[in-house]
Amino acid sequence: xxxxxxxxxxxxxxxxxxxxxxxxxxxxxxxxxxxxxxxxxxxxxxxxxxxxxxxxxxxxxxxxxxxxxxxxxxxxxxxxxxxxxxxxxxxxxxxxxxxxxxxxxxxxxxxxxxxxxxxxxxxxxxxxxxxxxxxxxxxxxxxxxxxxxxxxxxxxxxxxxxxxxxxxxxxxxxxxxxxxxxxxxxxxxxxxxxxxxxxxxxxxxxx
Amino acid sequence: xxxxxxxxxxxxxxxxxxxxxxxxxxxxxxxxxxxxxxxxxxxxxxxxxxxxxxxxxxxxxxxxxxxxxxxxxxxxxxxxxxxxxxxxxxxxxxxxxxxxxxxxxxxxxxxxxxxxxxxxxxxxxxxxxxxxxxxxxxxxxxxxxxxxxxxxxxxxxxxxx
Numbered sequence: 048x049x050x051x052x053x054x055x056x057x058x059x060x061x062x063x064x065x066x067x068x069x070x071x072x073x074x075x076x077x078x079x080x081x082x083x084x085x086x087x088x089x090x091x092x093x094x095x096x097x098x099x100x101x102x103x104x105x106x107x108x109x110x111x112x113x114x115x116x117x118x119x120x121x122x123x124x125x126x127x128x129x130x131x132x133x134x135x136x137x138x139x140x141x142x143x144x145x146x147x148x149x150x151x152x153x154x155x156x157x158x159x160x161x162x163x164x165x166x167x168x169x170x171x172x173x174x175x176x177x178x179x180x181x182x183x184x185x186x187x188x189x190x191x192x193x194x195x196x197x198x199x200x201x202x203x204x205x206x207x208x209x210x211x212x213x214x215x216x217x218x219x220x221x222x223x224x225x226x227x228x229x230x231x232x233x234x235x236x237x238x239x240x241x242x243x244x245x246x247x248x249x250x251x252x253x254x
Numbered sequence: 255x256x257x258x259x260x261x262x263x264x265x266x267x268x269x270x271x272x273x274x275x276x277x278x279x280x281x282x283x284x285x286x287x288x289x290x291x292x293x294x295x296x297x298x299x300x301x302x303x304x305x306x307x308x309x310x311x312x313x314x315x316x317x318x319x320x321x322x323x324x325x326x327x328x329x330x331x332x333x334x335x336x337x338x339x340x341x342x343x344x345x346x347x348x349x350x351x352x353x354x355x356x357x358x359x360x361x362x363x364x365x366x367x368x369x370x371x372x373x374x375x376x377x378x379x380x381x382x383x384x385x386x387x388x389x390x391x392x393x394x395x396x397x398x399x400x401x402x403x404x405x406x407x408x409x410x411x412x413x414x415x
Contacts, residue, residue, distance in 0.1 A: 099263065109278035110393055112408045117351050153409070192351040197408055199263075199279025200391025204350050206263065207282055207302050207362050210317060 052213040065094045068219045071174035078169045083143045088224035097218045099206045109199030116167035117192045123184035126238035130167045136230035140166050164191045182249035261298050264317040266326045268297035272399040280346035282363035284370050285394040287343040289401035290335035296398030299326040304369035319369035343383040343403040345394050352389045383415035
């Protein structure tokens, strides 16, 4: 079969992506626990194919202020990975990780930015390692870049980049639990379609 | 009473005074406001990409600077606006991720703005206000009553053009 857009993915292939998401999220929770030196729980991730419009709504509307962290995928798989983290997630990681009192986005300093990039790096590596392990594909991730702004404006970056490929993207929603605190994390996986087809072939679900 | 009409991504619309057009959270996309002050008709397009020519797939023209502006002018003409009277105000085209190394992502906002200016120039529509570039998202309100453009951001407040 030939994949032209993400919408061409069939039910089995979506299930495979979900399983990859599960493994990746499991790895991510373990890595994050080790980094924060604090047990981190994780709900079963929800993986859906959504339009940008739907993603924007899932993030609390276009003007909702969130943290966006962008990484590029290189090597056997090319594309982008983007973390969309609400204020609660930044709150959880910064308070636990840095022990600083974090109230809102305007109180984040350079140290806070670096810490959040590091968290994203760990999460991204966990997902990418899961894919590598199962497929033998060699994937590198670039240094993360961070932006705190309106959800819609942050999403315009992947939307533009892949406007000619697909109107839908792979949206992974997790809930991290750390003690009393709970925080949603959203991940966009945006491999180019050639990489996605390669991935499906490697996993034996290419038809 | 005026009503407010929302313009989505890759979308456009036009209204008469005293109605208001709004498009939320422009990042690297560009919002193009066109105004006919005599007939008091305002139009707004929210484009994502510079040119329909570079695009491999056939899709609606609203997505692109070149075709989007043409379609907006056409829509406004149908409502009675006169193209020689049109004036433009534009906003957006930011580089959301300041230190990104991938150049095609890095300068897409800039390329969108350049393409919008080029297209407006070809149609002889003067640009009388511009709020583009930099590294932050913008919500744009456009008032058909007097052609005012209001920009709202999350970290810098709001201002008028």
